[in-house]
Amino acid sequence: MTADDWDRPDPFTLALAPQPGDIDGLGHTNNAVYVQWCERAGWAHSEALGLGLADYRRLDRAMAIREGHYDYLLPSFEGEALLLGTWLTQCDGKLTMERRFQLRRASDGATLLRGRWALVCIEIGSGRPRRMPAEFLAVYGAAVAG
Template sequence: MKLRIPDADVLWDTLPDARRHERTLHVQPGDLDDLNHVNNTVYLAWCEQVAREHALRLGMGTDALSALGAVPVARQHVITYHRPAVLGDAVRVRTALTLHAGVRSVRAYALDRVNPADPEGGVRLAECQTEWVWVDPVTGRPKRAPETVTERFGFSDAVFSR
């Protein structure tokens, strides 16, 4: 079941820069399945890649988070596919941190084809949401993210939703 959180692009313009990140990728031969479409697992890999880039941009990569005593692990991914991407397509992947409360955070993603002939804003290929649970990197037990993490990712209060 899809979480009832807006997709990344719905909130995009209202979120602080620290809560959003985007990258444009180009479909390569190794991304394709037997039908010559981007394989479904590639969409998820792209989402995770852009999420990691976002964390690294904020100085919150895995090593930094481990040193602070809490790392996020995926609890659930939900992907809705609308159209296939094919070899050579330019795909913009946007991620936005949409919720952070207690030991959970949610990232939303919007994946759009942005080829030169596409309409302004692109053509929606897929949406994804990932629910992350913060855990202690030593024990693996759920743990609230440290305040430094919360602040660095653009949240300022104890309970966050938007």
């Protein structure tokens, strides 16, 4: 697997391997597990950028998933070494962002999943859409991949 095989340069990555509880009745990783992995990668990336849950609570703002789309391209199996990459790909500077995902098998670099989230900034206390605070703009805006 080479850096050139990613959909975009310099992904934030998580190394993963399906565990016995991740496997469904068809003998491969359950699709819901992929969604959970994307959530884990999104939070880990945000924390690595310097915005964690404590910051969200302090600012009474959060980036909430408005839409999630997942293209399940190939299965994965128990114990397989996988790498999940994620990027912020859009930030409008007001309310919305886009995050993309690519899950690859380490042994051959094959892409197993591509995903996209449309995110909206909300006020945690009310759940209503609100403008992104300056901290979100500074951190997330600077992290948008080309």
